[in-house]
Amino acid sequence: MATSQPNPIELAKQGNVQAITFLINRSLQSKGITAQTVLKDDCLQIMLEAVQIPDQKTLASFINTGVTALKIVSIKKLMVYGRQVGEEIPAWKQEFEIYEQTVSSPNSAINKPNSQSNTAQINISENSKSQATLPEQLSSNLKNEVQQRNVAVKDAFILECQGENGILVLTEMKITIKRLGGFLSPYKKGEKHIYYKDILDFQYKKSKTFSPGYIYFQVSGLKKEITFFEANASENAVTFLNEQVKTFENAKDIIVQKVNPHKYEESISENKNRQMDIVVDDQVLLECQGENGILVLTETKITIKRTDGFISPHKKGEKHIYYKDILDFQYQKSNLLSPGYIYLQLSGFAKEITFFEANASENAVTFQNEKLTSFEKLKDILVQKVNPHKYENIFEGRSGILILTQTGIIIKRKRSGVLLSGHTASEKNIPYKSITAVQFKRAGITVGFIQFTLTGGVEAKGGVFEAVTDENTVTFADEEKTKEFEKAKNIIEERILAASGAASVSNNMNDLEQLEKLASLKNKGIISEEEFQAKKKQILGL
Known part of the structure; x- marks a missing residue:
């Protein structure tokens, strides 16, 4: 049976120096103070450092209170030092003796009353203005004590x-x-x-x-x-x-x-039947061993299993995420040089994260390239379960991702591709109406590419070498990607044609409006017939 790992407080109570240091640093981090801790024999020495010398009066007492509360049997003495960052010698030090604290029972005042609580303490003098007599005061005190005892009995x-x-x-x-x-x-x-x-x-x-x-x-x-x-x-x-x-x-x-x-209140039989139905229907579809956890896909949910130890920053355990709660997911494919990851976006979480964020996120699992095949299968299942239309108009290349919208294209650069592609992480939006030409080269011995020439731009003629660094180009490798990007090229060319046709119709409408205005001016006698005919030929390009 797996045993749970002790938390930092339990370790600190056992005298674990690293745990004590962790607790102090966690508490003082917001104040810009860091602590170093050393245990020599029965003396705990704590050095506090900050840009400005830490305040002795406040912090020495604070540390003493905290260490004393831990009740560490092996520690009898506490030395607290304070110094400025970069200095060798402490600016101050303070020593404390650690005494064993005894905690009295909450009912000790009732069970073992002292002489002061049992005896009526009444100050009677000639100048006293109290009208109460001695018997009345004794009676009042005894009545209050009886009421307190009754409350204590009732509030067991x-x-x-x-x-x-x-x-x-x-x-x-x-x-x-x-x-x-x-x-x-x-x-x-x-x-x-x-x-x-x-x-x-x-x-x-x-x-x-x-x-x-x-x-x-x-x-x-x-x-x-x-x-x-x-x-x-x-x-x-x-x-x-x-x-x-x-x-x-x-x-x-x-x-x-x-x-x-x-x-x-709930029907027990209904609850049991519902649980049995879930177990029957929730069959395991796939299990993927990642770098910092295991992903298990069933019919209704994803389970992320974590292992403890130095390999993972996560605590040992499981997290269940139902498909209905996943807004979207981010999948970064691995390669020989860098790991990949899959991140599940839930309500209240960021839409996209980096690899380093994925490594620490409770909703993500990272993986090495040798596990790519199983994670590719996992991605395909997730697409069907979460967003069947996710990749219909998204084409992932080597130097970036090409996304097709209704009005234009988006070239999105990968965060991890800076050294290979010369690009920084970015997005570029290009309307279809701004694209004058599409160059396409199939992948072979060298990478393939799809390149866009824009209105007012110069058509690139440098081939693959120029395409690798061109901001209007996405490169890709292998025959499978060639087919995908060829499909993208055909869709883009159709939409460019549709956009140019719409622009032509728009221009024709503008010409008709101008002719109508000129005819109106001629009929009103503002311009002559000769001027009207000359302007008409100019508008129609005759």
Whole structure:
């Protein structure tokens, strides 16, 4: 059975120096401060660096609070240094003794009252303006203490859940969200109490191996649902990892009963039947082993499987993406010199990304050239599932992509082809009416090309060598691509002819309008018959 990897906080609590450094840098990154950490015997030494000398008063205390909160048994002493970037000697240093912290029970004040809470402290003097007698004050104090004890009994503890950015405590009457503070959390240390009667509804997102979950409580004035990123910053939400999901599932069931008992009502038999139908219909179509993950295509969805370790920047796990949720996809074919990738565009994500972005994206898989055949098959399946018309008028060449629209062509240069083609990443739009000639050369020993001569331009006569760098040319290789681009050439020539015919009709209409105006001027006596005939011959080109 696969075991989940410990998170940075767990590693830091075990005294892992790299994890401690990661947590500090994550917290101070926005302030432009970086940390270097060294552990010598039982002394943890932390060097803080920034363009300006880090503030000793604020940061030394901040680091001490965070390290102390980790409760690392092996660390007894903390040394914090601050210096300016480029300097060898620290501008300041501060030493702390790390003491073991003990946390008292929330009910300790009730279970073990001290003498001050048990004894009525009453100050009676001659100048006192209080009208209450000693017995009345004693009675009031005892009554308050009894009420506090009754509340404590009614609000008994039910469940505690340790989350990623806080602790969720459920009692009979309320929810308490505890924050740790320091560089372990983006929140200040403290607690927030939310009574069940004040919760309008709640949102629960179950975690998966690949992604964290969260629970969010909607109170008056707040929106009904939020995203994970909003939950991570909301004071009314707690996020959690997949290894913590069991306790949060228990918390969800308790909150359902407390807040909205009918929230998750559904026919169990219908749900089971629906799941069985999905399993039967969702047969595996293809599996492709990529460089940073595995792509599995079924009838209804794509699954991206990640492996952990140094090969991939992703955590081990799976992500399921249904075809109905894919707006479009980007496919970059690999070659001997560079890897390829496939990227699935979902709502809220960029339409296109670079290879480096694809390598880190949760919606993309990269692959080497030896895996090209299987990824080409995958692309063909995706076309049918997502966008059957995607490649009808798109012709991918060696130096760029030729896209045919209703009004013109687009020459799109590849981001990865700068060294080979001499082109930078760009797009050029050319209307059909601006194209005066199309040159076409089939691929053979050298590359083939399709080249466009524009109005006012000079027709290129340098052959392949000039075509490789010409901005109005797309090159291609092999017989298969020759057939594709020959098809493109025929479509373009038909559309050029149609565009020129439309222009001719437009010109004829303009000539008729001018003749009508001249006839009107002649009839009104503004111009003579001789002037009319001369202008008529000029317009008609006689």
